[in-house]
Amino acid sequence: MADTSATRLKPRPLSPHLQIYKPMLTMMMSIVHRITGGALYFGTLLVAWWLIAAASGPSAYTTFETFIGSIVGRLILFGYTWALLHHMLGGIRHLIWDLGYGFEPTEREVLTVATLIGSIGLTIALWAIGLIALGGAR
Amino acid sequence: MNAPHHIRTPIGRVRGLGAAKSGTWHFWHQRVTSAALVLLTIVFVVILLNLLGRNHAAVVQILGSPVVAILMLLFVGTGVYHMWLGMQEILLDYVHDEKLKIMSLIASTFFCFMVGVSSVFAILKLSFGV
Numbered sequence: 001m002a003d004t005s006a007t008r009l010k011p012r013p014l015s016p017h018l019q020i021y022k023p024m025l026t027m028m029m030s031i032v033h034r035i036t037g038g039a040l041y042f043g044t045l046l047v048a049w050w051l052i053a054a055a056s057g058p059s060a061y062t063t064f065e066t067f068i069g070s071i072v073g074r075l076i077l078f079g080y081t082w083a084l085l086h087h088m089l090g091g092i093r094h095l096i097w098d099l100g101y102g103f104e105p106t107e108r109e110v111l112t113v114a115t116l117i118g119s120i121g122l123t124i125a126l127w128a129i130g131l132i133a134l135g136g137a138r
Numbered sequence: 139m140n141a142p143h144h145i146r147t148p149i150g151r152v153r154g155l156g157a158a159k160s161g162t163w164h165f166w167h168q169r170v171t172s173a174a175l176v177l178l179t180i181v182f183v184v185i186l187l188n189l190l191g192r193n194h195a196a197v198v199q200i201l202g203s204p205v206v207a208i209l210m211l212l213f214v215g216t217g218v219y220h221m222w223l224g225m226q227e228i229l230l231d232y233v234h235d236e237k238l239k240i241m242s243l244i245a246s247t248f249f250c251f252m253v254g255v256s257s258v259f260a261i262l263k264l265s266f267g268v
Contacts, residue, residue, distance in 0.1 A: 034228065037221070037224045037228075038224075038225070038228060040221065041221045041224070041225050044214075044217065044218065044221065044253045044257075045253065047214070047257060048253045048256045048257045048260070051201075051210075051214075051256075051257050051260035051261060051264070052256055052257075052260045054194070054197055054198055054201055054260065054264060055198075055259075055260040055261075055263040055264050057194075058194040058195075061194040061197070062194070084179060084183075085179075088175070088176055088179045091172045091175070091176060092176060094172070095169065095172065095173060095176075098169060126183065126187070129187065130187065130190050133187070133190045133191060134190055134191045
């Protein structure tokens with residue numbers, strides 16, 4: 001390892017980064033996949049809080065329910081729902097590509113658009129089911 | 139293997155690892171956990187839908203039942219490992235300062251352990267009571 005100060009200070013050429021290229025759908029969705037992954041990373045705090053609250057007792061659970069039922073809580077949960085479904089569908093798309101399928105220009109675009117439409121559609125459908133179920137329970 | 143002038147030692151060849159000291163495990167673990175998480179995420183969503191609108195006692199009973207608890211443990215465990223791998227990749231891509239890079243990687247490991255252990259403990263407590 002020639003990690004001397006001379007080699008370290010020499011400015012090395014870097015490969016062109018994102019801003020060089022014309023934005024394309026597959027590229028934007030790759031970025032969104034990473035962003036939703038990062039969001040879900042912190043979203044697990046919500047899952048952990050929910051589980052700990054349930055394990056702690058009724059009053060802790062009520063605190064969690066109050067938060068998640070508030071406007072802010074519902075917005076976060078809505079975002080978490082979409083991020084989870086989008087990352088899952090994007091993951092399936094990546095697994096299809098890993099297996100060597102779906103690389104033709106139209107296939108790529110169809111898969112990518114399907115991920116986006118699917119995640120938005122599923123999120124709305126799940127929330128509709130959830131809100132109807134909640135309405136019925138009360 | 140027709141080049142007789144190998145510099146690599148036999149053990150090095152067997153391990154199949156170069157100067158990076160590691161192979162494709164990161165990529166492979168990411169894919170295997172992602173395949174598992176497709177199924178586990180569907181399971182998680184179904185569990186959540188079934189818990190909607192239920193009171194604390196009912197939620198505790200359902201989450202604590204063996205099948206649901208096992209599925210939740212699998213979801214949390216696989217999910218935390220998957221997100222640890224993913225965040226590692228993100229940090230290695232974007233954090234260029236060496237010290238900050240190492241610190242953020244360690245912080246991410248701490249975070250994942252904390253979230254994972256807390257969730258697993260909560261599920262076990264729900265299941266075994268007390």
